[in-house]
Amino acid sequence: MEMQMIIAALISFFIAFNSYRKKSLDVSGAFAGFFVMSLHLAVNYRFGAMLLAFFFTSSKLTKKGEDRKRAIDAEFKAGGQRNWIQVFSNSGIASVLVIAYWKLKTSQDTCLDSKESYIITSLVGGLIGHYSCSNGDTWSSELGVLSDEQPRLITTFKPVRRGTNGGVTIAGLQAAAAAGTVIGLAFVLPGFFTKSCTNDAFLKQLLVIPLSAAAGLAGSLIDSILGATLQFSGFCSVRNKVVSKPGPTVKRISGLSILDNNGVNVVSILLTSMLTSFACLYIF
Template identity: 75%
Template sequence: MEKTMIQPLIAMFLSSMIAFRAYRKKSLNISGAFCGFFVMSIHLAVNYRFGAMLLVFFFTSSKFTKHGEERKRKIDPDFKEGGQRNWIQVLFNSGVATLLVLVTFKTSGLQDQCLDSKESKLMTLLIGGVIGHYCCCNGDTWSSELGVLSDEQPRLITTFKPVRRGTNGGVTRAGLLAAAAAGVVIGLTFVLLGFFTTKCTTSNMAIKQLIVIPLSAVAGVVGSLIDSLLGATLQFSGFCSVRNKVVGKPGPTVKKISGLSILDNNAVNLVSVFLAAVLTSMACLYIF
């Protein structure tokens, strides 16, 4: 059976198993599981490295989301056991990358390629965009889920003043380190699988692919900072005296902390990943 048939079949089988498991583990609700199935199928069917980056983001983020649930329950007003992401959250965290993956398929089919602008500037931009996308997603999630558990006092990124845990735009050193580590994991996944799935035109270019790892660390941090900056300025944060929690909507019992009610959390994620994808793709075009 041809590769064009085998790879999509494998992709659909793996995606169905993972989506079902995620639903059982309450990482995704029913709509999130269906959306996740289609997104994972597309990634894995086009390129195993794309699929691997998506799965690393999904599994590690789900793990850290569940870490320290009791403490997060007291902080997060919209806390859901296990995370239980719905289709909107899945789409906003993977939609940009999915479009890039589809354009990659239209451009080169199922053929995996190295980052090499001399070989193809378009493919370098597209692959760099997917890397940047998942570095941002992973970096933002790791920094949020682990940073909120830190004993360090968060500081608002725009003023550096101390704020309550759970405030949009609040950053900690632990959170930034987590974002860098999250980016490194994505970069390592891309590079290590590349040894088995692709062959660069020269040995020098093959070695140069290792630059993706530190670049991914930077992309993870930059993506997290962009998310924090948008959260501090265009996303409302206030303290509710009744619920005794930081909330994301104004109200009669809510005292404003920061931000405007322009973007919600999903919109902030979408804008962040888009900007991170653009910046990383341009960096890849310049470096490679």
């Protein structure tokens, strides 16, 4: 366990420092990222693999088409630089689940099997749902906004401007399912080397991949519904962009000023984690 903690800290320091240097994280985000990554990798390599799959793929996609995103996004940051609030809104619930797992199993890996452990299967299912949702939301947002397809508000299906909270495209939804699949693979593949299962349990682990794809899609849909209803979107005639705060020059498009983007992320992650946790108990 001690060696695993040292390795986890070294890997996390290198990634956090490199991400700060490349402007994927600011100083606060780098410190928060170091803590979260160290925790995940120290407790279970597969948890770390899911986190890193989310972080690296999302960071890469955030930087794709920056010129076009700058023209659309009123809160655009070069490199997609994230602070500690954004880090914890996308990994805080997972960190709580990881700590709960550690208290129950220390760093011992396990196969998903509710007959063996109802609670552990539930916790791991929540983690899979968490990162499938986070990755799905990011992929759908980053790729969907680059699509030539006209976004439609998920609650009314009426065409809306790019950047409107709750606006969805077919390309974005497909990206969300693909993003969930990546998380499923990140969980399943390391398990071939870190844990021996019975034959029946081993084959069942492969069901995590379609489950995570469904969780990625479901998480993106939940996020879009929350964004369309509880997050404000309006068009600013001065900036000529969609903004998330009301103002004298802003014409409302949809939503209420109840949640900001981080709040929407937390609620959608929580709901998707719960749904995936229940699904794992049923499937496994």
